[in-house]
Amino acid sequence: MVAGSSTSSLDVNAVTSFVDRVLIHAQGGDGGHGCASIHREKFKPLGGPDGGNGGRGGDVILLVDVGVNSLLDLHFHPHRHAGSGQPGQGSNRSGASAKDLVVPVPPGTMVQTEDGETLADLVEPGQQFVLAAGGHGGLGNAALATRRRKAPAFALLGEPGEHVDAILELKTVADIGLIGFPSAGKSSLVSALSAARPKVADYPFTTLTPNLGVVSIAGTTFTVADVPGLIPGASQGKGLGHEFLRHVQRCSALVHVVDCATFETDRDPVRDLQVIEDELIAFDPELAQRPRLVALNKIDVPDGREMADLVTGQLIAAGFVVYPISAATHEGLKDLTYAMLRLVQADRAQRPVPEARVVIRPQPVADDAFEVRKTGDGFRVRGRRPERWVRQTDFGNEEAVRYLADRLRKLGVEDRLAELGAVEGSTVIIGPEDSAVVFDWMPSVEEDVEIEAAEE
Numbered sequence: 346m347v348a349g350s351s352t353s354s355l356d357v358n359a360v361t362s363f364v365d366r367v368l369i370h371a372q373g374g375d376g377g378h379g380c381a382s383i384h385r386e387k388f389k390p391l392g393g394p395d396g397g398n399g400g401r402g403g404d405v406i407l408l409v410d411v412g413v414n415s416l417l418d419l420h421f422h423p424h425r426h427a428g429s430g431q432p433g434q435g436s437n438r439s440g441a442s443a444k445d446l447v448v449p450v451p452p453g454t455m456v457q458t459e460d461g462e463t464l465a466d467l468v469e470p471g472q473q474f475v476l477a478a479g480g481h482g483g484l485g486n487a488a489l490a491t492r493r494r495k496a497p498a499f500a501l502l503g504e505p506g507e508h509v510d511a512i513l514e515l516k517t518v519a520d521i522g523l524i525g526f527p528s529a530g531k532s533s534l535v536s537a538l539s540a541a542r543p544k545v546a547d548y549p550f551t552t553l554t555p556n557l558g559v560v561s562i563a564g565t566t567f568t569v570a571d572v573p574g575l576i577p578g579a580s581q582g583k584g585l586g587h588e589f590l591r592h593v594q595r596c597s598a599l600v601h602v603v604d605c606a607t608f609e610t611d612r613d614p615v616r617d618l619q620v621i622e623d624e625l626i627a628f629d630p631e632l633a634q635r636p637r638l639v640a641l642n643k644i645d646v647p648d649g650r651e652m653a654d655l656v657t658g659q660l661i662a663a664g665f666v667v668y669p670i671s672a673a674t675h676e677g678l679k680d681l682t683y684a685m686l687r688l689v690q691a692d693r694a695q696r697p698v699p700e701a702r703v704v705i706r707p708q709p710v711a712d713d714a715f716e717v718r719k720t721g722d723g724f725r726v727r728g729r730r731p732e733r734w735v736r737q738t739d740f741g742n743e744e745a746v747r748y749l750a751d752r753l754r755k756l757g758v759e760d761r762l763a764e765l766g767a768v769e770g771s772t773v774i775i776g777p778e779d780s781a782v783v784f785d786w787m788p789s790v791e792e793d794v795e796i797e798a799a800e801e
Contacts (some may be wrong), residue, residue: 365515365591367419371477372723373506374402374427374443379483381500382435394488396498399503400430400440402479407456407465409472410449419448427477430503433485440482443505453518453595456511464511470517476511480504483737489706499745502739514591519557519570520689522596524625526617529604530642532556533672538569538682562682567689570596590628597692599637600685606649614641614656636688638666640681645671717761723772731758732776760789
């Protein structure tokens with residue numbers, strides 16, 4: 346009837362072995378410093394600059410790996426630091442770049458800032474996302490030499506790697522989500538529909554992790570997720586509510602699994618279904634538009650069949666499509682499975698091409714754009730290039746400081762400072778508040794200075 350061709354199970358025995366939300370601290374590797382060196386050999390004491398460039402720092406990259414089913418490893422090891430690039434050396438020897446640090450994550454991992462801004466939605470196997478970029482290596486003095494500056498006595502510093510604190514949240518990727526009260530028979534249904542073998546028992550909260558089963562029927566394969574038992578108040582975080590409601594959001598259709606043979610006298614199938622409906626909509630109003638079916642389970646029990654017959658008419662009148670089933674004896678499963686198949690096929694027909702998961706990040710301003718504004722402390726300069734150039738400057742080297750001033754003048758920063766009323770000795774702050782460089786402004790003398798190699 347129904348065959349399980351393969352299984353990707355998220356079932357584990359202890360709740361601590363499944364983690365679906367973590368805070369990760371990623372640090373890209375620092376770029377290696379450039380080298381300031383002069384070539385020297387017998388009879389050529391000043392053979393010209395030959396300092397090599399520093400190597401690039403490694404990136405921290407998230408990689409979707411189907412062999413990973415939890416964020417458990419990141420839960421225990423949240424700090425990830427890529428290696429740093431090696432410094433340049435004399436004789437035009439560039440430093441080695443560091444290897445990227447690849448962090449495997451399960452399909453369905455959403456990457457967000459601590460403020461809730463979505464950075465990436467990682468779904469497809471093999472998909473990558475650079476979470477924290479490594480710093481660029483500094484240029485050596487050989488690369489900084491020009492026709493007018495033939496033997497620079499300085500090199501550029503390597504840039505520090507990017508530091509990112511991000512929240513990784515796993516949302517199970519499944520076509521059909523099975524929802525219902527604890528012990529309604531969801532895990533048994535996953536087992537009956539597929540080759541999955543989740544833990545099953547009669548007591549509440551047997552399932553502490555989502556179970557994912559793969560169903561093959563009529564030449565089509567789709568996945569079914571058993572979402573752990575929900576209870577009243579789940580949308581406010583009661584019980585295991587928020588821990589597992591997020592796994593419902595990716596499902597293209599939902600199946601209410603209703604226990605028709607419960608021993609609890611204060612419950613009935615219609616009220617159980619309405620409680621779950623209310624919790625779903627309270628958690629995410631968009632779930633109200635999700636197609637759904639109702640599976641009245643445990644009709645193999647005499648009282649269960651009688652209850653299913655009693656409430657079927659009420660549920661149909663309320664607009665639900667109802668299937669009396671028994672996960673234990675497989676009665677009614679064929680019709681239910683074909684109904685699931687139709688919902689999956691209808692959803693896939695609406696988007697025949699897999700939906701692109703685009704990384705969402707603030708769009709960078711133009712590369713040469715900058716902003717100068719007057720503040721109570723002086724003048725603050727913001728912009729990608731000015732801030733980067735400051736990070737690359739060795740302020741202990743007077744020639745390197747003059748080179749920075751030449752670059753800022755060429756970009757137009759000095760003209761803008763003068764327009765805003767800056768005078769010699771005015772305080773100028775370059776960069777964000779937490780990593781700014783502060784100095785007294787000394788207008789540079791207009792010269793025909795070549796600035797070529799270090800623009801990047």
